Each structure stands twice: as structure tokens, then as C-alpha cells.
Amino acid sequence: MRAEAQSTVEAIRKSLDLLGQRMGLETAPHRLEEMNAMIEDGDLWSDPARAQKLMRDRQMLVDKIETYRKIDKDLRDGVELIELGEMEGDDEIVAEAEAGLKTLKDFAAGKELEALLNGEADGNDTFLEINAGAGGTEACDWAQMLQRMYVRWAEQHGYDVELQSEEAGAEAGIKSVAYKISGPNAYGWLKSESGVHRLVRISPFGKGTRETSFASVWVYPVVDDNIEINVPDSEIRIDTYRSSGAGGQHVNTTDSAVRITHLPTGIVVTSSMKSQHQNRETAMNALKARLYQLELDRRNAEINAQHEAKGSAGWGNQIRSYVLQPYQMVKDLRTGHETSDTQGVLDGDLDAFMAATLAMNVAGKSRADATAED
Numbered sequence: 001m002r003a004e005a006q007s008t009v010e011a012i013r014k015s016l017d018l019l020g021q022r023m024g025l026e027t028a029p030h031r032l033e034e035m036n037a038m039i040e041d042g043d044l045w046s047d048p049a050r051a052q053k054l055m056r057d058r059q060m061l062v063d064k065i066e067t068y069r070k071i072d073k074d075l076r077d078g079v080e081l082i083e084l085g086e087m088e089g090d091d092e093i094v095a096e097a098e099a100g101l102k103t104l105k106d107f108a109a110g111k112e113l114e115a116l117l118n119g120e121a122d123g124n125d126t127f128l129e130i131n132a133g134a135g136g137t138e139a140c141d142w143a144q145m146l147q148r149m150y151v152r153w154a155e156q157h158g159y160d161v162e163l164q165s166e167e168a169g170a171e172a173g174i175k176s177v178a179y180k181i182s183g184p185n186a187y188g189w190l191k192s193e194s195g196v197h198r199l200v201r202i203s204p205f206g207k208g209t210r211e212t213s214f215a216s217v218w219v220y221p222v223v224d225d226n227i228e229i230n231v232p233d234s235e236i237r238i239d240t241y242r243s244s245g246a247g248g249q250h251v252n253t254t255d256s257a258v259r260i261t262h263l264p265t266g267i268v269v270t271s272s273m274k275s276q277h278q279n280r281e282t283a284m285n286a287l288k289a290r291l292y293q294l295e296l297d298r299r300n301a302e303i304n305a306q307h308e309a310k311g312s313a314g315w316g317n318q319i320r321s322y323v324l325q326p327y328q329m330v331k332d333l334r335t336g337h338e339t340s341d342t343q344g345v346l347d348g349d350l351d352a353f354m355a356a357t358l359a360m361n362v363a364g365k366s367r368a369d370a371t372a373e374d
């Protein structure tokens with residue numbers, strides 16, 4: 001086997017070793033059997049929240065086991081195919097097998113990064129908020145473009161996307177929108193997207209000039225069932241108001257929308273669906289998640305610094321630039337990762353950016369370090 005191919009094989013094996021360690025490979029089948037036995041217990045479903053968590057944990061374990069086995073099998077098949085091709089002097093088979101191993105190496109490396117999502121809340125569902133910043137109508141349109149980008153990313157990964165609230169822009173786009181995104185490691189992946197996103201393009205609103213717009217993205221985890229967050233009634237103010245959502249003159253005409261203000265911190269959350277009772281519950285869940293995020297920030301100085309660095313949605317605070325004119329480029333200012341496939345990114349192809357940020361965090365680099373290296 002050629003040295004390059006051998007290096008690829010060794011890299012895949014290293015990824016496999018890490019995956020095995022992270023999932024507890026030796027005990028994984030036994031843990032899966034225990035979960036299956038618990039699911040078969042009819043009493044489990046008397047507690048829907050507990051049952052749903054168990055089902056989610058089981059599926060995550062199943063996915064990890066299947067991924068490990070697939071990589072291991074594809075690696076063995078690739079090595080055998082190379083050895084067969086070399087024995088028969090068939091260069092075409094060898095080249096095909098080596099190309100397959102390179103693809104497998106990238107896949108395994110991605111799963112290795114995913115296995116490093118071991119923060120306290122990385123496995124949780126997540127809330128994602130987008131707010132238009134500096135730039136007026138242009139910024140509202142940009143916020144809507146980001147809305148489409150993240151919804152597409154989530155759907156491409158099989159995540160459930162649930163709209164929490166939305167406020168339309170005065171002329172176009174949206175002023176703000178909030179989603180709950182549910183699925184394995186939803187928060188772990190999306191947390192890297194918190195910050196200000198900057199767009200440079202020719203204005204689509206008849207100006208014909210090059211415009212710069214900003215929008216902020218904030219991601220925070222849904223509070224796990226096992227985590228207790230107490231919010232005394234004395235610390236909150238609840239306001240109801242008429243929702244201004246789109247959908248015709250007879251839609252959302254009652255004072256159904258709910259706004260909750262947490263007085264000690266000034267945090268404000270809203271929900272503007274049809275049911276006032278549902279809105280109150282949704283807003284309280286979002287508030288608890290925000291408070292939980294503050295606690296996580298206090299425990300992790302680096303995360304806290306990143307949130308403080310986000311600042312206002314304007315010049316000097318952006319984490320990523322999307323340039324559509326005069327050239328095509330999306331560049332993350334923390335990691336230096338960039339691509340000229342701007343349309344692909346706006347269509348939800350964000351994995352490489354998220355992986356680069358995760359790898360930087362695992363390596364212990366700060367944003368300043370990354371910027372200095374760029």
C-alpha cells in the first residue's frame with residue numbers, strides 16, 4: 001500500500017478510536033439492551049417527557065453504534081480492495097479504492113468532531129433567534145435570508161423546526177424571528193452561529209448601490225427535563241398584546257401574543273402563536289432556556305467572552321461576512337474558513353463553518369488567536 005493511502009487508513013483508525021472511546025464501545029450494546037427493556041415497560045409512557053427523552057437517547061446511541069460499524073466495515077472493505085488490486089496489478093481498482101478511503105476519511109473526521117460535542121447542553125434541542133440590525137429595510141431582508149438559510153440547514157439534517165414568534169419588517173423581510181429546533185446535538189452544532197452576520201450586496205430595492213446590512217443570531221439551549229430552573233413570579237412581568245402576524249384580517253385578531261420580561265436581567269421573550277395559554281408556556285420555556293444559557297456562560301469564561309464580543313448588530317462585531325458583490329465569498333472571521341460558494345451557504349450548507357469553529361474550540365484557541373493566524 002502506498003504511503004499516502006496508509007496515512008489515510010491511519011487517520012480513519014484514529015477517528016474510529018476516538019468514536020469508540022466517546023460512545024463507550026464496550027458497554028454500548030448492553031446499554032442499548034437496557035434502554036430497549038425500559039421502552040417495552042408499559043408504565044414508561046405514563047410520563048411522556050421521560051419517555052421522549054429515553055427514545056431520543058436510545059436513537060442517539062443507535063446512530064453512534066451504526067456509524068462506528070459503518071466506518072469500520074468501509075475501512076476494512078477499502079483496505080481489502082487495495083490489496084486485491086495490488087495483487088492483480090489493477091491500478092484502476094487501487095485508484096478507486098483509495099478515492100473511497102479519502103471520502104471515508106472526511107466522513108470519519110466529521111463524526112469525530114461530532115463526538116466532541118460533549119458540553120453540558122450540546123445534546124439538547126435549541127432555540128434560535130434572528131434579529132435585523134443596522135441597515136433598515138435591507139437588514140430586514142437580510143434577516144429573512146438568514147431565516148431561510150437556517151431552516152434549510154435544519155431540515156437537511158432531519159431536525160424538527162417549530163416557529164415560536166415572528167415580526168414582519170415595515171416594508172420587506174422580518175424584524176425578528178424565533179424557532180425551536182429539535183434533534184440530536186441541535187444546540188451543539190448551532191451554538192457556533194451566535195453572533196452578528198454581515199452582508200454586502202447590490203441593493204435589490206431599486207437603489208442599484210452596494211449596501212452593507214447586519215443581522216444578529218442568538219442560539220441558546222432548550223432546558224433539559226433534568227435541569228431545574230426556578231423563576232419566581234415576583235421576578236417576571238407578563239404582558240399580552242395583539243399579534244401582528246401575517247395571514248389575513250381575521251387571523252390573530254385577539255390579544256393572544258405574550259411577552260415575558262425577566263426583571264433582574266432585563267431578558268425579554270415573546271411568543272405570538274394563536275393560543276394565549278400555549279404562548280405563555282412557550283415564552284416561559286424560552287425564558288428558562290435563556291437563564292440556563294446565562295448560567296452556562298458563567299461556568300465557561302470563553303463562551304461568555306464570545307457572547308460579550310457579539311455586541312450590537314453593526315460594524316466591528318460580526319463573526320461572519322457574506323459578500324455577494326463585487327466578488328463571491330463567505331468568510332468566518334473567527335476561524336478564517338471561507339468559500340466562494342455563496343449560494344450553497346445561503347441554501348443551508350453550513351457544516352464546514354460549524355466544524356471549523358468546533359475544531360477551534362476543541363483546540364483551545366480564542367477568537368483573537370484565530371484572527372492573528374489568518
